[in-house]
Amino acid sequence: MTAAGADTDATFGERHRLVNVAYRLLGSLTEAEDAVQEAYARWYALPPGRRREVRAPGAWLTTVTGRICLDLLGSARARRERYVGAWLPEPLPGPLSAGLPAGLPEPLSDRAGSADLADLIVLDESVAMAFLVVLESMTPAERVAFVLHDVFRYSFAEIAAVLDRTPAACKQLASSARRRVGAAPAPATPTARADTVRRVKEAWQSRDIAALVAVLDPAAVMTADGGGLVGTVLRPVAGGALIAQYMLAVADRAPGMELLECPVNGAPGLVARRDGVVLTVAAFDVADGRVTGIWVVRNPEKLRPWAR
Numbered sequence: 001m002t003a004a005g006a007d008t009d010a011t012f013g014e015r016h017r018l019v020n021v022a023y024r025l026l027g028s029l030t031e032a033e034d035a036v037q038e039a040y041a042r043w044y045a046l047p048p049g050r051r052r053e054v055r056a057p058g059a060w061l062t063t064v065t066g067r068i069c070l071d072l073l074g075s076a077r078a079r080r081e082r083y084v085g086a087w088l089p090e091p092l093p094g095p096l097s098a099g100l101p102a103g104l105p106e107p108l109s110d111r112a113g114s115a116d117l118a119d120l121i122v123l124d125e126s127v128a129m130a131f132l133v134v135l136e137s138m139t140p141a142e143r144v145a146f147v148l149h150d151v152f153r154y155s156f157a158e159i160a161a162v163l164d165r166t167p168a169a170c171k172q173l174a175s176s177a178r179r180r181v182g183a184a185p186a187p188a189t190p191t192a193r194a195d196t197v198r199r200v201k202e203a204w205q206s207r208d209i210a211a212l213v214a215v216l217d218p219a220a221v222m223t224a225d226g227g228g229l230v231g232t233v234l235r236p237v238a239g240g241a242l243i244a245q246y247m248l249a250v251a252d253r254a255p256g257m258e259l260l261e262c263p264v265n266g267a268p269g270l271v272a273r274r275d276g277v278v279l280t281v282a283a284f285d286v287a288d289g290r291v292t293g294i295w296v297v298r299n300p301e302k303l304r305p306w307a308r
Helices: 014-026 029-045 048-053 057-081 114-118 129-135 140-151 156-163 167-181 190-206 209-215 240-252
Strands: 216-225 258-264 267-274 277-287 290-297
Touching: 014 029, 014 057, 014 140, 029 057, 029 114, 057 140, 057 156, 129 140, 129 167, 129 277, 129 290, 140 156, 140 167, 156 167, 190 209, 190 240, 190 258, 190 267, 190 277, 190 290, 209 216, 209 240, 216 240, 258 277
Parallel strands: 216 290
Antiparallel strands: 258 267, 267 277, 277 290
């Protein structure tokens, strides 16, 4: 590698990539921004001479961001044990702008907010809600090794610097994480997903329980996240018939609710709003023309990117 020096311009272009890494590691836009911001703070806290010695500022920032995320994942486990109901990742809206923030990254509170931050996330299968939920089942070290290697193609030697383990140990962690992911079925095509989600929307709006049951897999599971701030089921609802009954009960109690088809984490989803305010975001997993999984986020703190 050639020396990159300490020129601040060498770090500006890294923020986009770092936010993408941190979101996949943490499942939270706010925590991802905090991790990246802390990494930059540590970079600029280095004496100028020390920064000039860093041959690859991007690699340095990635290592520090990864270590910060590793610490956050460890503390998050304890916090989520106290969380009211199920914890789900923060859902992402579709891309709202193509540009990246210019200049030195600013604190989140000084920018337009997490809605702008959501624009930085590259939407692909690695941010699908089903995939992020599986990542939650991994240990922090497994998650870091798996995401950095399998998603971002970092070498195990580079990952070893993040986890402070040998490359061989990091390879074992990624392999263990891969077994948790398992042999996932091929994802439905975007058109098939959109058609299935539209059928859910139409059945919900028409209060047609037979049509709703028909589009739900008999073994489907719905998980909802209200964070104790809004009402929702505290445990997953299993079975297409029970999910259909629950959804229609919600429809009966939600006069004036508007249901919209919107991208959620890069895949067709549904957004419920009243008087222009987004109250619920739902992501779907689809197989063979039926819904197999529904993730419903109602926690208002996780819906800030949807304020636009």
